[in-house]
Amino acid sequence: MWKIQLVTAWRRLKNNKSYAIINIAGLGASLACAILLFLFINYHLRFDNFHPGSDRIYRISSRTTYGGVEGFNTGVPQPLGKALRNDYPYFENVAMRAEVTEPLVTIGEGNDRKKFDARSVFTEPAYFNILHLPMVSGTPASALGEPYGAIITEETAARFFPGQHAVGKQFTTANGVYTVKAIAKNIPKNSDHRFDIFLSYSTFKDYNAFLASDSIWGGISSSIQCFIKLKPGVNARLPANALPEVIAKNNPEDRGLMFFIMLPLRDLHFDTRFSGTIQKKYLWSLGWMGAFLVFTACINFINLSTAQSLSRSREIGVRKALGSTRWQIFGQFLSETFLLVAAAVITASVIVSLSLPQLNKTLFTDIPLNSQTIILLAGVAIILLLAVMLLAGYYPGVKQARLNPVKGMRAQTRPQGNKGVSIRKTLIVLQFAIMQVMIVGALVISRQMHFSMNTDGYLHKNGILLLRIPEKNASTLHTLRQRITQLAGVETASFCHAAPLSATNMATSMRMDGREKDEDFQVAIKYADDHYLETFGIQLVAGANLPASDTVNGMLVNEMLVKKLNVASAEAIIGQTIRVNNVRTVVRGVFKDFHNRSFHTNLQPLSLHSDIRRFSELAIRINMQQSAALMPAIEKIWSETFPDYLYNHRFLDQDIAAMYEAETLLKQLVEIFALVAVLIGCLGLYGLISFMAEQKKKEIGVRKVLGASVPSVIWLFGREFTIMLVAGFVLSAPLSWWLMNSWLEGFQYRIGVGPGIYGITVALCAAITLLTVGYSSIRAALMNPAVSLKTE
Structure with missing residues (x-):
C-alpha cells in the first residue's frame, strides 16, 4: 500500500513541478537555518562539559x-x-x-x-x-x-x-x-x-x-x-x-x-x-527563531496544499467513490508530504554542509564537519523530517480526507461558511506577526550596535593602528615614533597603555588634598603621552595638555570626575593636587567625557597620566587610502627596532567590535534569518493569493460582467491582505516591544524602541506584500470573465 502511495505521490509531484519546487525551496531554506542554529547552540552548550566532576x-x-x-x-x-x-x-x-x-x-x-x-x-x-x-x-x-x-x-x-x-x-x-x-x-x-x-x-x-x-x-x-x-x-x-x-x-x-x-x-x-562569550538567553532566542522559521514554512505548506486541493477535488471524489477510505486518502496525502519534506531535508543538509565553513568564519565558531557532526546532523534531520511531515501534512490531509465525494466530483469545493478561510487567514496573520517581530529585532539590534560603535563621534576610531611595545627604553621609543611619523600617510602617533575605548582598564582609589579620606568611588586610569589627545581626537574643555615627560608630571581628568568630586567647574579643578594610585600630582586639564568601556557599563570617572613604564602600545593614526604602502613600511621599522620580537598589529575598530562580539553575532544571525523569514513569507503569500484567486474566480467574472473595473477587482485582494497585515502588526507590536526592551536592558546607554521602527517595519511588510501578491492579483483581475464563468 505504501509503495503504491509513494509511486502515485512521485507522479503527482513530477507533474506539478512549480508546487513541488516552491514547497521544497521554502522548507529547505527554513530547515537549513534551523539545523545551523541547532549546531551553533549545541556548539556553545558543550563548552567545558568534558571535565569529570x-x-x-x-x-x-x-x-x-x-x-x-x-x-x-x-x-x-x-x-x-x-x-x-x-x-x-x-x-x-x-x-x-x-x-x-x-x-x-x-x-x-x-x-x-x-x-x-x-x-x-x-x-x-x-x-x-x-x-x-x-x-x-x-x-x-x-x-x-x-x-x-x-x-x-x-x-x-x-x-x-x-x-x-x-x-x-x-x-x-x-x-x-x-x-x-x-x-x-x-x-x-x-x-x-x-x-x-x-x-x-x-x-x-x-x-x-x-x-x-x-x-x-x-x-x-x-x-x-x-x-x-x-x-x-x-x-x-x-x-x-x-x-x-x-x-x-x-x-x-x-x-x-x-x-x-x-x-x-x-x-x-x-x-x-x-568575560563570558554569549548569554544563554541569546541561545534560547536563536532556538525560538529557528522554530519560528520552521513554523512559517509549515504555514506555507498548508496554504499551498489547501490551494492545490481545489484542483484535486474530482480526483479525491473519484477515489472515495471507488472505495478509498479516509485513512487511505490521508495516507496518500502524507506520502506526498513525506516526499516533499524528505527532499527539503536533503536540500537543507546540502546547504548546511556547504555553508558550515562560512558560518564558522562569520560567527567565530569551530564546528567541525566530521563523523560526529554528520551523525548529529542526521539525527536532527530525521527528527525534523517526522515533525514537519506531521505538522505540515496533518491539516491538509484531514481536510482532503473529509471531502464529500459527490461535491468533489461536481467540483463544489467552496468551504461551508468561513471556517476554512479563517484558518488559512489566521495562519497568514501569524506569519505576518513572526515576520514583523524578526524585522523589528533586526532593526533594533542594528541601530543599537550603530549607536554603540559611533557614539562619542568626535573620537578617532577608524584608521588607528595598534602595535605592541615590548621594551620601555625612552630613546628607543622616541626613535621609533620619529621614524614612523615621518612616513607619508601617518598623521600622528602616541604611546599609551590602552586606547580610550578599550577592554583594558585599571581602577583605583583617589583623594584630593585637604580631604580626610579617600573618595567613595574609584577612578579609572589610562597612561598616555602628550600626543594621546591628538591621536584619538580627545577634546580639552579646560586647562592644558600633558607635558612631554617620561614620568608622572601632572594629570588630566574627565568632566565626570569633576562632577563626582563636587568641584564647581572644570576651570576650578585646574591646579588642584590629587593622589591617585598612591601618587600625588596636579590636575593640568579637563577633557570631554567619552566612554572608556562598552555601553554595557556606566560612564566612569577617568584620569590620564604619563608614565613610560606603563606604556604597552603604540597607537598610529594613518590615512587608510595609503594603508597598502604604509603597512609594510611600519612593519619594517618596528622589526628593525625590536628584532628579538614578533610583529603583531591590530586596528582599534576591531578591538571595539570585539567588545560587542556576542551582540554582533546576534545581529548577523537575526539579519540573515529575518531575510529568510521574509522570503518564506513571500512564498506563503503566494500560496494564499493562489487559493483566493482560484476561489474567487467566478466572483471576479461576475463582477467584471457587471462592470467592475480592474483596480476595484485588485482592491478585492488588497483589502483582505491589508486587514491581515494590520492584524499581524497588532499581534506582533507588544511582543516585539517587550522582547527588544528586555534585550536593551543589558546596555546602560541605549536607543528607544519608538514608532519610527514600527513604521519602517509595516512599510517593509506592505511593500513585500504588494510585490508578492501584485502579479497574481493583477492576472486574476485581467482574466477573461467568459473563461472564469465557463466551469460546467
Missing part, C-alpha cells in the same frame, strides 16, 4: 561596589588561593592561575633562534587535578613543583621541537628560561581555558613581584584567577558563605565594597559579566 568545579571572581557603581572582574587577589587552602576544609583542590600578557617564545640562540607566539600561563600543580588535562608524559607535580619548570601541549611540542623529544628542551618566555618537564594532551577546542604553555606558579613572583605578593589583598587583576573543586558532598553554600569572612579577615578596609563570587565552571562561558 564539573558540578563541583568553580572559579572565584570579584564584584565591587565602589561609589555605588557595580563592577565585575574575573580576577581575584593573588593571596586568596593560599588563604582558602589553609583556612577552610571544603576544598578538594585549590589552584591559582596567572596569564602571561607577552605571548612571545624564543627557542635556540644566534642564527638558529626561532620565535613563536604561544599563550602561556603560570599555574599551580593542583590546577591539573581540577580541570581534566591528561598528561602524555611526566606529572604536573614534578613539572610545576619547582621554579622554571613547564608543561606544553602535544601540538605546541610539535611546533617548537618538530621531530624531537620535547622533554628536557628549553625555551625563553615571560621572565626567563624554562625547561619542558612534561607534555599534556591537546586541550579540546570547545574550552575557554586553552593554553599552549603552563609555567610553574612559583616563578610568577619573578615575572610580576607586585601582583604575586602575598600581602596585596586590595589589588585585582583579571589575569589572576582562582579555581576550586569542592569535596564530594560539600554544599556550595558553605564555602560561598565563608568568602565574606576572607575579606573581613585579610582586607577589612574593603569589607562591604569587595565581594568574591563562586561561579560554576559550566556557567563561565555564558556569564558575560565575567
